[in-house]
Amino acid sequence: MSAKQKHDIPDGLNEEYYQISSDILGSFNKYRPPLNIYSFKEDVGRLAPFYKVGGRLSNEQVEQLAAMSREGLLFVSRDDHPVYVKHISYQLDLVLVDRNLKEKEIADIFTQALTRRMGDFMAQPVPLVFEKLWVDLMVLTEYLSGDIHRSRALVRRLHKEHSLENHSVNCGFLGLALFGKLQAQDFEAGRINRKVFDRVTAGLFLHDLGMTKVPPFIRTKDKPLTGDERTKINQHTRAGYEMLAKLDLKYPEVEACVTEHHERLDGSGYPQKTRELSFPGRLCALVDSFCAMIVNRPYAEGLSPVAAAADLAQDRRYDKSMTAALQGLLMQDLRMK
Structure with missing residues (x-):
């Protein structure tokens, strides 16, 4: 009773x-x-x-x-x-037992908790700090595996200002919502492999971990980069790949997000200039670009989500089915402007 x-x-x-x-x-x-x-x-x-x-x-x-x-x-x-x-964000697994929280309140908790965890990890990307982040990411996947549509409330809380941790959280939230929309039938039928879901989640949040090896003054520079600075930026995908081994994260889905998020379908990306991108790689490439376009930076205001999605839909370097799903997610499911 x-x-x-x-x-x-x-x-x-x-x-x-x-x-x-x-x-x-x-x-x-x-x-x-x-x-x-x-x-x-x-x-x-x-x-x-x-x-x-x-x-x-x-x-x-x-x-x-x-x-x-x-x-x-x-x-x-x-x-x-x-x-x-704030209290529950430090013990994130409590969202799984508190049946009185509303969906939007749980989204607030995840946003605060994961942004703080990502900030801690990006400041100190070592196994001990990563273990705490991994625990919180698994709470997120447990929560979303019960109903992937819960990810929509997370997308409504995307950060407006750029930072490494904000970008990571934005990509994680949006990527999971888009993954859910693209695989909606499989989610509803219970056919999603939980290990794959966990690893794609980790890849989306950690795709930019190699940026921690780039000096902050380069990452935050508000003037054109020099050739040497651009080279350092472009090396972050390889640096991230090398870091995965130290974190014991040698999973194909995570590796794809880390190494392929700057590759493009026409071969114009980097570092491999490949045209053959995996599903996680194509997904992460799209959300990485989108999330970079919608945030405010010292030298420019971000685009509106709908405008950014429209621009990407016209860009043949991205997966057409994914850009269409992104537009549908923003305009129909989320009513974003």
Whole structure:
């Protein structure tokens, strides 16, 4: 029997408050939770303050909270959404157990968590830091494997300003949404290979890891690059490939995203100038270009998503079926301008 059936909790309550499960409560500081907590009073059918942030719970109150959470009687205000998002973003697997979060709220949590994780990894691309990123990426694939359409809420949260971590997250979110649209029938029929899905996800997020070997002053330069600087930029795909071995990520899907995202179907790309791109490579090449086009940089404002997608649809260097799917995703599914 659910908490609502047992205690007749009003349906509208979850529009203003989160119901806190035992798992979420257990993730809070035991004596000093990070936000205000309310208890449901059955006799009047309303919430009443139980704990105010900044205070300290007694041992008796800690036991009371545990009991009330098991009965479904604990809530926090959705006005504290930023605090709640920040808290769960540090323990991302909690989104898989909290049934009271809305899809858009979970998207906020993933955006904050993965942007921070990518920033940490890009600053220090070593196995120990990568292991934490991998855990969070697997939480994302577990969440999306239940319903790939959830990726649409993630795309609505693409970053507007350029940075290495923002670009990585944008490419990851958009690439997964586009992958879901291109493979919609397979997802709906449960025919998607989970290991392949995990590895494509990792490839989309990590395709630019070789850029960590390029000096920051070159990556952020707002003037034309010199020949030597351009060479250093162009070497990032090879550098990324070499880094994969150190991270124990020698999977074909990840390698394709890292090595092929600057290749083009007409052979004009780099580093191999090949015309034969894998599916992950073609997907990553498109989202990498698109995400680079829509962000603001010091020297130029980004294009609108629809305008960027239209430009890419006219460019024969990209997979035509993928550019058409991208336009459909933005104009029909997401109603982006």
